[in-house]
Amino acid sequence: MTIKLGIPSKGRLMADTFDWFGARGVTITRTGTDREYAGRVDGAEGVELVLLAAGEIPRELAAGRIHLGVTGSDVVQEKIARWETKIAPLAALGFGHADLVLAVPKTWTDVRDLSDLDAVADAFRRAHGFRLRIATKYHRLVRAHLKAAGVTSYQLVDSQGATEGTVANLTAEAIADITSTGATLDANHLKVIGDVMHKSQATLFQSLTADLSSKDEELLADLRSKIRV
Numbered sequence: 001m002t003i004k005l006g007i008p009s010k011g012r013l014m015a016d017t018f019d020w021f022g023a024r025g026v027t028i029t030r031t032g033t034d035r036e037y038a039g040r041v042d043g044a045e046g047v048e049l050v051l052l053a054a055g056e057i058p059r060e061l062a063a064g065r066i067h068l069g070v071t072g073s074d075v076v077q078e079k080i081a082r083w084e085t086k087i088a089p090l091a092a093l094g095f096g097h098a099d100l101v102l103a104v105p106k107t108w109t110d111v112r113d114l115s116d117l118d119a120v121a122d123a124f125r126r127a128h129g130f131r132l133r134i135a136t137k138y139h140r141l142v143r144a145h146l147k148a149a150g151v152t153s154y155q156l157v158d159s160q161g162a163t164e165g166t167v168a169n170l171t172a173e174a175i176a177d178i179t180s181t182g183a184t185l186d187a188n189h190l191k192v193i194g195d196v197m198h199k200s201q202a203t204l205f206q207s208l209t210a211d212l213s214s215k216d217e218e219l220l221a222d223l224r225s226k227i228r229v
């Protein structure tokens with residue numbers, strides 16, 4: 001019996017997660033070659049490391065295939081319908097900060113907030129015969145935010161990467177994506193409008209659906225007390 005701990009398999013999110021656990025006396029190390037997705041956990045008994053793409057950790061938590069997982073709060077809320085019923089946040093980890101924002105061309109000087117966008121979107125539809133396109137991979141979060149703001153004349157077009165480029169490529173009029181420094185938006189001549197739709201950061205989550213034997217409950221309680229969450 002082990003507790004399965006899902007950690008992002010690459011990049012800053014992986015390195016910062018290793019540091020966060022290390023600072024609490026739980027040492028995570030990769031084993032094998034650089035390209036081998038294997039590792040070990042020392043300092044807590046019965047914890048198995050599962051290295052996963054950050055974007056897949058929400059699904060694994062919701063399905064109960066891992067007990068604990070670290071990923072951005074944005075991907076959990078985006079990928080899992082009624083996420084609170086399947087996944088519980090245990091601790092915000094203080095890194096991986098990113099804001100989900102809506103952005104339009106800087107040349108749209110009259111558009112500063114969502115009510116301006118709503119007006120432009122209606123005019124766009126009348127002029128072009130189709131709805132203004134917003135490129136994003138955050139469909140659920142963007143739809144919920146625009147619905148709450150009463151914006152209806154738009155369509156989402158899926159973009160799984162390089163989203164800020166879609167406006168110059170003429171496949172969208174606006175984008176919704178995460179930003180941290182703002183450099184990518186700026187380089188692509190875009191400006192943020194309206195409020196931040198979601199403030200994301202790396203978070204330790206617990207699955208509410210994973211099976212736990214009584215031995216697992218003990219292992220989990222031991223790990224949680226060591227990392228103080």
Ligand SMILES: Nc1ncnc2c1ncn2[C@@H]1O[C@H](COP(=O)(O)OP(=O)(O)OP(=O)(O)O)[C@@H](O)[C@H]1O
Pocket residue numbers: 013053054055071072073074075096097098178179180200
């Ligand atoms: N520039 C950034 N600054 C801070 N956090 C970021 C940034 N880009 C992505 N993230 C965060 O990283 C997490 C993973 O994002 P995402 O699934 O897009 O991963 P990715 O890096 O594209 O990985 P993959 O290539 O494996 O899909 C998200 O929670 C997101 O908020």
Ligand SMILES: O=P(O)(O)OC[C@H]1O[C@H](OP(=O)(O)OP(=O)(O)O)[C@H](O)[C@@H]1O
Pocket residue numbers: 160161162163164177178179180181182183184185
């Ligand atoms: O505000 P900034 O600091 O410029 O960061 C924002 C960029 O970072 C992420 O992209 P990433 O580099 O992960 O590539 P992606 O476009 O393939 O998702 C995100 O999708 C933005 O494009």
